Amino acid sequence: MEYVQLKDDIKNGARPIYLLEGNDAYFRMHAEQQIKAAFSELPELNFTAYDGADIKGSAYTAFTAAIQAFPFMAEKRIIKVTEFYPTDGEYDRYLKPLFDDFPSTTILIIVNSQGKKGVDLKRKKAVTYVNCNKADEDTVTRWAYITFKRAGITSSAEACGAIAAYCLSDMSRVAKEVEKLTEWAKDSKTVTRADVDELVYKDADYRIYEMTNCVARRDYASFAEISQDLLSKGFDENALIASLASYFKNLLYISSCGDRDADIASALRMTEWGVKKSREQARAMGRDRLAKLFNGAYALASALKSGEMTPSGAFEAATAKVFFS
DSSP, rough: OBBGGGGOOOOOOOEEEEESSOHHHHHHHHHHHHHHHOOOOSHHEEEEEEGGGGGGGHHHHHHHHHHHHSSSSSSSSEEESSSSSHHHHIIIIHHHHHHHTTTTTEEEEEEEOOOOOOOOGGGTEEEEEEOOOOOHHHHHHHHHHHHHHTTTEEEEEHHHHHHHHHHTOOOHHHHHHHHHHHHHHTTTTTHHHHHHHHHEEEEEEHHHHHHHHHHHTTTTHHHHHHHHHHTTHHHHHOHHHHHHHHHHHHHHHHHHHOOOOHHHHHHHHHOOHHHHHHHHOOOOOHHHHHHHHHHHHHHHHHHHHHHOOOOOHHHHHHHHHHHHO
């Protein structure tokens, strides 16, 4: 299930084993908190945490014994294990008998930041998988909108979308910015796009994203404004040229790759929405132009590193190739 479905699922009762897996720390942490808040009684006596890296060989005996122990004056005992990636052999030897007949008095919470080599826990008996990967922009936008609404604050889809975009859909940042805006709007009870533009910090990666997107639109004025802003905040010309080269390289890859958008998104650490937008940009720019722009940016980066060009000269040449050649 998706993280956003967990709250309703909990209302139907506890699951034996929860696998909270994904790259968004906010989702992992809050999913764990929701489960513990719903089912934990006397946590000082009925909650135990383990580090998965420590569970090897004979340590499995103590781990499985803890899972089978009865709770003290409560209905459920909660066991949590983080970064737990058992091999197929370890699963078959130590865990399969337990998972096949899991004790009704225990809840096991497995919190993994990523899927690593080893047994596929998502497909094992009694395991409920909760997807804690970074959400797409639409999901984060809806979350911000609903959170404002619950606080009695009116907002627009445009304003909430801007929060998601400026924070790169990082839920930890989004939650903090929404909390800040909720406090700021306690009198007006309204959050507008102008408020978001004024008060929400734009992640540096988002500014790079804005800058490179100007290329596809041939929007030189915005490109110049954003690049100067980045240079004034600690970025150097080499970093900006490298960002352009990476942008052109990704567009080339996406335009020539026949894989599904989901697979490309995983490989490039993008959202599927971002892959779709990149396909559109690559189609508009054309592969020949993209290849020339990538080769030009790469050559300028090399000339800068070797001392053949000054930083400002290399970046001016890159800008000229992108917008005026």
